[in-house]
Amino acid sequence: MKRITIDPITRLEGHGKITIFLKDDGSVANVYFQVPELRGFEKFSEGRAAEDMPQITQRICGVCPEAHHMASTKALDDLFHIEPTSAARKLRELLYSAFYVTDHTTHFYILAAPDFVMGPDAPPAERNILGVIGKVGLELGGAVINIRKQNHWIIQTVGGRPINPCFGLPGGVSRAINEEERAQIQDIAKQSVEFAKLSLKVFDDVVLKNKTYLDMILSDTFTQKSYNMGLVDENNKVNFYDGKVRVVGPDGKELCKYAPREYLEHIAERVEPWTYLKFPYLKKVGWKGFVDGNDSGVYRATPLSRLNAADGMATPLAQEEYDKMYSTLGGKPANFTLATHWARLVELLYAAERLLDLSKDPEITSTDIRNIPTATPDEGVGIVEAPRGTLTHHYITDERGVIKKCNLIVGTTNNYAALYMSIKKAAEDFVKPGVKITEGLLNRIEMAWRPYDPCLSCATHALPGQLPLEVTIYDARGNEVQKLSQGI
């Protein structure tokens, strides 16, 4: 048995590893995607004061601390039986919208765009953000940096800190904003809407007008018929901050729609001995292994799955783009993994529009930002849509509000099984007897997982370049026979 270790990805060394086993004829026998890390938040949260959880759990991820801070703060609302004031709720969603603008911008331009703008077979040295800027113009590169920086300013102004905000409390937030700050936020929001529209135009020009790419998006290799998960508001429109979790099958039928408190009826997690990460699945459908289809409980929680699970977008410009996307892709749901990039841009526009709406809300500068809880804390669940998937925080406390039990189902974890299957399918389709393994081929395997923006890779976000890969092929006796690498 031959063995290919895609030792991922330099930056994932120690944080992720793909091994491909080949049959004697050179076709793929099996693929394993391991996550070799555990930090143990679910245990060491025990004994902590509940109100410290928004700041403790955000240290799970330095790229999306805002998502953990928010899910945790919402879990505290539930735990202390207190609703945030209307202004506080809006401030939370405002910060969260600014966060989505930065996060989706970074992913699209730095991770996704190089494959399409430069092409999957472009030399690795050009297939990065610098290449993208070279091709689409320095002005756009400047706009990317500007939008990120400005929205980080919003996060610090509203949340207290640029990384790891501190403003979340049960029943509200710690700080109000003044008129001057509001006006600046509104200005940034306007720029963000224009920037999102421009980004969709770039996608249209570069990807959609290129038949090769469109064919690739619609190809079987990058199609996966799994369930779709996403948070929706009372009108079944996409919402990042609040609502119910809706799950829609690959056939478009609603499987369930659940409130945060009901998550245990719907989600279970499977343990495999060869990885530290668990595999969540839909409990009522059941675990049938790493397969897709209506009978398999594997689901996705990604920008595309959120759009698939919803009936539309809550803002007008994003709704137009939503309609356009589905008419191009041949209707809902779209099971094309690569269309996730497109869905992310529709979400970017929605986040920017939402930010603008909230910045103009007369209540946003209200100083009525705190409700003081008086009920005895016991149990709380908070759910938000993190950019990389539905994020669930569940706490049980004693009557003093000290954590007794903590359970977390984190963004990327939702997608572990689906991600693994996408990698496996791409490997099976591309690594075939007699086919020489080239860098372009490896990049196509990598393209199968990039749409998920796995948080194992989150830090790449801020840097030029695609994920560097190294593939080493060993013969049955463990001798190295071929080595390929790609990088910046």
Added chain:
Amino acid sequence: MAKLKVALYWAASCGGCEIATLAIHEKILKLAEVADIVFWPVGMDFKYADVEKMADKSVDVCLFNGAIRNEENEHMAKLLRAKSKVMIAYGSCAYEGCIPGLSNFYNRQMTMERAYVETPSTDNPKKILPQTKVKVPEGELELPELYDTVKTLAQTVDVDYFVPGCPPEEKTTWLALEALITGKLPPKGTVISHSVKALCEECTRTREEKKIKKFYRPYEIIPEPEKCLLEQGLLCYGIATRGGCGALCPIANMPCTGCYGPVEGVIDQGAHFLSALASIIDSNDPEEIQKIIDDIPDPAGTFYRYSLPDSLLRRARIK
């Protein structure tokens, strides 16, 4: 002048320090003029083997973030120490153990049981735990071994400088980089920050005499906007925390939680905070003092939020 050779590495961390390194924004270009990055797994395609091939002390500076949590973290710390002239513990995890260091209140078995067996969403009737070596039908797969105790970088290798913060603020990062670029290096062992004093020194809230009759939890009161948070009964850690961040949390009406580590000369931040608190409790009656202290719901996790592995306690003893 030859360009500086810089290595960056992340061990057990969240990626926040990587983001913080990049938060120097346009100064990155200035850095690029004077430094070459020779190893940065997050962003560049260099492998462990490339580091092994480097001559000893051929790297000028290594910025190391993340705590030491498994055998791979330890291996890389030792390897990079050997190759680097200057080793910097960058960020609270490498410096003091930080939030993941709270794991030292428990042990590996308890952590694994919780994650893989006990959690209510986990469906694992056979109680399978991840293994360091697993036979699968096609061959064998390996995972690094998780350690029982989280360690700091300095508990693993010799460290020259420390950069505090979870994560370090932009200006703190730049202070460290500037020292390296100009070659004006402080004495070995220095904690690089704009302040050696307590955070209170740079906090703009007004301070009077501190006398506390009762501690409040942050959700219980709406603090007055201008007045010292500790004087209002909120457990603000600024009194025992190194300054340099600009008092960001107090500006947002939230107490400092201590992420910049101890002030200059203090070994155990938690003990320092506890003794500082004891001196401002407004009572001489031991029973009343006890009652006031009892209002703190999680003393160990509050006093040692970021520094348990680096403290005199290091870890809890598990019976």
